Amino acid sequence: MRVRLPGGRITPQQLEALADLAGDDGDLELTSRGNIQLRAVTAPDAREQLAAVGLLPSPSHERVRNIVASPLSGRIGGLVDVRPLVSDLDEQLCAAPSLADLPGRFLFALDDGRGDVAALAADVEARSGTLFLDARPTDLPATVDTMLAAAAAFADLREDAWRLRDIPDGAVGLARELGGTVVGPRDVPAPPGPPVGWLDQADGRVTLGAAPHLGRIPGRTARFVAAVEHSVTITPWRTLCVHDLDEGPAETVVRVLAPMGLTFDANSPWLQVSSCVGNRGCARADTDAMGAAEQLALSGALSGRVHVVSCARGCGAPPGPHELVLLGPR
Numbered sequence: 001m002r003v004r005l006p007g008g009r010i011t012p013q014q015l016e017a018l019a020d021l022a023g024d025d026g027d028l029e030l031t032s033r034g035n036i037q038l039r040a041v042t043a044p045d046a047r048e049q050l051a052a053v054g055l056l057p058s059p060s061h062e063r064v065r066n067i068v069a070s071p072l073s074g075r076i077g078g079l080v081d082v083r084p085l086v087s088d089l090d091e092q093l094c095a096a097p098s099l100a101d102l103p104g105r106f107l108f109a110l111d112d113g114r115g116d117v118a119a120l121a122a123d124v125e126a127r128s129g130t131l132f133l134d135a136r137p138t139d140l141p142a143t144v145d146t147m148l149a150a151a152a153a154f155a156d157l158r159e160d161a162w163r164l165r166d167i168p169d170g171a172v173g174l175a176r177e178l179g180g181t182v183v184g185p186r187d188v189p190a191p192p193g194p195p196v197g198w199l200d201q202a203d204g205r206v207t208l209g210a211a212p213h214l215g216r217i218p219g220r221t222a223r224f225v226a227a228v229e230h231s232v233t234i235t236p237w238r239t240l241c242v243h244d245l246d247e248g249p250a251e252t253v254v255r256v257l258a259p260m261g262l263t264f265d266a267n268s269p270w271l272q273v274s275s276c277v278g279n280r281g282c283a284r285a286d287t288d289a290m291g292a293a294e295q296l297a298l299s300g301a302l303s304g305r306v307h308v309v310s311c312a313r314g315c316g317a318p319p320g321p322h323e324l325v326l327l328g329p330r
């Protein structure tokens with residue numbers, strides 16, 4: 001089950017519901033689009049449980065609610081606060097019947113000017129007020145209306161294309177459809193390090209950035225995060241942020257959650273390694289990619305970014321430079 005979280009935002013109540021569905025033996029898997037996946041869910045009324053906490057606002061549009069946003073926007077740095085845009089874009093996307101047929105891989109991004117989610121090269125992106133199409137700047141303003149108009153124009157042009165980059169000169173054609181023009185080459189910034197550790201907010205409060213081992217939060221740990229009762233953002237770097245904490249409670253949160261497998265150290269080797277699920281959840285795998293990745297993280301021998309996979313399909317590879325470790329047959 002993949003649960004889409006526009007902008008990565010999730011309330012404590014929603015997080016608790018997902019922790020209940022995962023159970024004490026299951027994990028919440030964070031995805032590279034800031035969503036959450038659960039495997040082997042057995043609750044027959046899982047959809048109802050999701051709907052009850054607002055995680056399924058539009059069943060017809062569930063596959064297309066792919067919106068990433070700068071996770072620290074409005075709290076720390078950035079040029080604009082994109083949080084209101086996330087809500088508007090999601091609501092108006094769900095209200096447009098024709099956009100329910102967008103491909104599930106089509107991605108919207110709202111970058112607040114720091115160039116973090118810009119690194120994901122979304123199909124339609126708002127970057128510092130400018131509309132980018134497939135990471136190419138245009139002379140069009142980035143508003144909810146222009147972003148949705150761009151998505152609708154893509155739906156008309158796409159034939160069998162999944163992403164704008166699959167259409168030759170797709171960005172140029174799309175800008176023309178919108179009455180504008182592309183004004184520069186593709187501009188994809190290097191992916192930043194994930195926001196991990198103690199992060200001071202502009203209002204004097206604190207955001208805690210935490211990295212779960214291999215991007216998976218055990219159900220029990222997720223229940224503890226929910227119990228903090230503060231806003232949480234899942235980032236596209238498979239980490240999470242707990243926002244708006246006062247200093248005293250923030251120190252308590254670190255003391256409680258660090259022993260439960262959440263890393264608050266930006267230099268931790270756990271931030272250097274990732275893996276596909278391997279034989280712990282994929283029928284194609286006959287090797288333990290997660291186990292091999294865990295050994296690497298604990299070895300002290302990592303000198304750069306490594307992604308471990310059980311087959312050549314290479315699922316879950318992080319953006320940016322990394323070494324791919326393909327496990328041989330068992």
Ligand code: SF4
Nearest residue numbers: 276282285311314315
């Ligand atoms: S890389 Fe292969 S083994 Fe790993 S999750 Fe993907 S399909 Fe399964």
